[in-house]
Amino acid sequence: MRIRSINSIAIVLGLSLVGHGAIAEESYLPLAMGQPIVEANSALIAQGWRPYSEQVPQNFDIKLSGLNLPSLRSCSATGMGFCRYDYRRNGKYLSVVTIPSATSRLSSGIVERWW
Numbered sequence: 808m809r810i811r812s813i814n815s816i817a818i819v820l821g822l823s824l825v826g827h828g829a830i831a832e833e834s835y836l837p838l839a840m841g842q843p844i845v846e847a848n849s850a851l852i853a854q855g856w857r858p859y860s861e862q863v864p865q866n867f868d869i870k871l872s873g874l875n876l877p878s879l880r881s882c883s884a885t886g887m888g889f890c891r892y893d894y895r896r897n898g899k900y901l902s903v904v905t906i907p908s909a910t911s912r913l914s915s916g917i918v919e920r921w922w
Contacts, residue, residue, distance in 0.1 A: 836901070836921065844892065844905045844916040848876055851894055851901070859895035872905075873915025890916050 837850035858878035869875050871882035872890045880902075882890040887906050894901040905916030 838903065838918055838921050840918055840920075842918045843908070844872075844874065844876070844890075844903070844918060847903060847918050848878060848892065851903075854896070856894040856896045856901060859893045859900065861893075873907075878903075887919075889919070 835854075837854060838847050858876065860878065860880045862880065864872075864879045864881060867884065868879060868882045868890070871884060871888065872879055876892060878892040878894055880891045880893045882888065890905045892903045892905070894903070901921060903921045904919050906919045907915055908917040
């Protein structure tokens with residue numbers, strides 16, 4: 808099931824990182840699985856990460872995410888309802904994927920994975 812979820816993330820969100828340069832090292836990131844994306848976003852901004860997206864999210868992406876964070880790239884309307892948020896700092900790129908949360912008061916998404 809876990810492998811299927813990871814594959815779904817890659818397929819649904821088109822997560823090709825070819826040509827994106829270096830990917831952030833996880834040991835220095837203020838992220839945790841289950842963390843509301845609003846908290847994760849604030850922590851990343853405080854560490855100097857800036858929203859980065861090669862495309863403007865569609866209106867349905869904003870609606871599905873429940874937020875209009877500048878780092879929002881896209882959301883999946885099927886399956887788990889993944890949303891992807893992209894950041895950049897010092898030539899490194901970071902993608903954060905969330906899943907919907909029915910219990911979070913801060914946002915509609917909680918951190919599921921990042922790279």
